[in-house]
Structure formats: C-alpha cells, structure tokens
Amino acid sequence: MEYVQVGEEILVVEDLLTAGSKVGTVGKHYCFAKKLIIEGDQSPLTIKLVTWEDAPIIEDLEITVSINGVESAIRLVQGQIDLDLSTQPGQYTVLALAPSIDIGKKSITVI
Amino acid sequence: MADIVLYDTVGSQGDAASTTGSLHAKVVELRNYFATLISSLSGSTSKHPRLTGYKETEGSYNGWFNVASVTGSGWLTGIEVTPPANGAATYLFLKVIIDGTILFEGYTNSVIFAQTIINGTNYALSNSGSLSLHHRFNSSFSVSVYPNATGYFSSYVSYTTDN
Numbered sequence: 001m002e003y004v005q006v007g008e009e010i011l012v013v014e015d016l017l018t019a020g021s022k023v024g025t026v027g028k029h030y031c032f033a034k035k036l037i038i039e040g041d042q043s044p045l046t047i048k049l050v051t052w053e054d055a056p057i058i059e060d061l062e063i064t065v066s067i068n069g070v071e072s073a074i075r076l077v078q079g080q081i082d083l084d085l086s087t088q089p090g091q092y093t094v095l096a097l098a099p100s101i102d103i104g105k106k107s108i109t110v111i
Numbered sequence: 112m113a114d115i116v117l118y119d120t121v122g123s124q125g126d127a128a129s130t131t132g133s134l135h136a137k138v139v140e141l142r143n144y145f146a147t148l149i150s151s152l153s154g155s156t157s158k159h160p161r162l163t164g165y166k167e168t169e170g171s172y173n174g175w176f177n178v179a180s181v182t183g184s185g186w187l188t189g190i191e192v193t194p195p196a197n198g199a200a201t202y203l204f205l206k207v208i209i210d211g212t213i214l215f216e217g218y219t220n221s222v223i224f225a226q227t228i229i230n231g232t233n234y235a236l237s238n239s240g241s242l243s244l245h246h247r248f249n250s251s252f253s254v255s256v257y258p259n260a261t262g263y264f265s266s267y268v269s270y271t272t273d274n
Binding site (some may be wrong): 006007008009011013018021023024025026027028029032077093097098099100101102103105 | 159161163164165169171172173174175176177178179180181182183184261272273274
C-alpha cells in the first residue's frame with residue numbers, strides 16, 4: 001500500500017493480484033492534499049491550513065466558516081486566523097470549509 | 112522442383128506463427144489472434160470480477176473524489192452512487208475516464224448520452240442510482256464523484272480484469 005498525490009487528492013494505491021501475481025493497481029481517494037484544522041478548546045479558536053501530513057501552509061485563503069449551521073466567508077492570513085466566540089456563551093459546532101480541502105470540525109462549549 | 116515450391120508455400124504442421132510465412136504458419140497466426148480476441152471480448156463475464164469504492168463520513172465536499180483509479184486491462188461493468196443526504200438540492204457529479212479519454216463528465220460538460228441513462232441533468236444524481244456499463248479499458252480507467260454539499264455519500268465501482 002502506498003500513497004500518491006494526483007492533483008488535489010491523495011490516493012491510496014494497492015496492487016491488483018490474481019493468484020499472487022500483480023495484474024494492475026487500484027487507487028482511491030484517501031484524503032485531500034490540504035486540510036483545515038481547528039485548534040483550541042475554548043474561544044478563541046484558531047483555524048489553520050496544513051498539508052495532509054500536518055505541515056503548515058503559509059498562504060492566504062478564502063474559506064467558509066459554519067457556526068451552528070450559519071455560514072460566513074472568512075480569510076486566512078498567512079495560513080491561519082483566530083475565531084472569537086467569547087461574546088456569547090453557548091454550545092458551538094464550527095466547520096471550516098473550502099473546495100478540495102478536507103474540512104475542519106470542532107464542537108465546544110463557551111462559558 | 113514443383114514439390115519444393117509447394118512445400119515452401121504450404122509448409123508443415125510444426126511451423127511457428129507468422130504473418131509472412133507458410134500457409135501453416137499463417138493458420139497458426141490466425142488461431143492465436145482469434146484466441147486473444149475471444150479472450151478479451153469475454154472479459155466482462157469470464158474473468159476476474161472486482162469491486163472497489165469510497166464512502167465519505169467526514170463531510171468534505173466541493174472537490175473530485177477518486178472512487179477508483181485502475182491500471183491494467185478489463186471491463187468496467189457498473190457504477191453505484193449515493194449522493195449527500197442533507198437536502199433536496201444536493202447531488203453528485205460523475206466523471207469517467209477510460210484509457211485517458213473522458214467518457215463523460217458532469218458539472219462542466221453536458222452529454223446527451225449520459226442524460227439518457229442517468230436520472231438528472233449534467234450527470235448530477237440527486238438520488239441513489241446505479242449504472243450497468245460494458246466499457247472495455249486497455250490500460251486504465253478512473254471514476255470520480257463530486258458532491259456539492261457536506262454529508263455522507265458513497266460510490267462503488269465494479270469491473271473485471273483480464274488476468
């Protein structure tokens with residue numbers, strides 16, 4: 001089993017075997033090459049853009065943030081941004097979304 | 112003299128296959144050719160059936176997900192898809208490439224062929240569905256799906272390989 005990047009995707013590739021002999025290969029989606037992660041257990045949360053192997057990606061990027069289902073556009077600067085939820089206590093489910101990038105997800109309770 | 116010419120032309124049963132040799136050699140060549148042809152044509156039913164697939168549980172969307180990227184030779188026989196289940200306006204686009212040629216691709220291209228066999232427009236599937244196919248691949252094929260919304264989705268591909 002090996003992992004190869006094809007475009008924006010990371011594929012996991014396995015040999016096709018017949019009676020122990022390799023007759024081809026089959027690859028399928030494993031993850032995207034980039035992912036969004038949300039760090040922190042209390043406000044502020046930090047949204048970061050990293051590679052699928054967790055290396056930071058230092059670039060600006062427009063993403064969508066969903067907070068309890070309400071979406072808004074937000075811009076990562078140098079690969080990250082802080083999200084302040086401290087003004088209103090409550091339970092939050094936060095999603096960080098962008099095309100062809102694995103989503104970030106975090107559920108927290110702001111006291 | 113005539114016997115020698117006749118022998119050179121007809122050859123003998125032990126002659127190896129050849130497109131330019133004796134009659135015996137050409138018969139062997141034809142026999143080998145038809146054996147290969149019959150073997151490849153019967154691949155979809157008599158060779159090695161295989162199944163692969165992908166299901167998304169984390170909710171990623173708006174990107175192409177490669178369900179199967181296969182190298183080798185055989186027959187692509189079926190595709191099953193289940194779009195994201197979070198609303199009526201959610202669907203999967205579908206892309207199939209065989210031997211480097213795009214057979215069809217939703218989202219960017221609209222091809223009448225696919226619209227007649229898939230429930231939806233531009234290959235977008237808003238309900239679970241499956242396609243029965245009979246497409247030969249000689250070196251590779253790939254099947255990808257593109258969900259337009261978060262939520263669980265899945266797709267499975269059935270195919271056979273010649274060996």
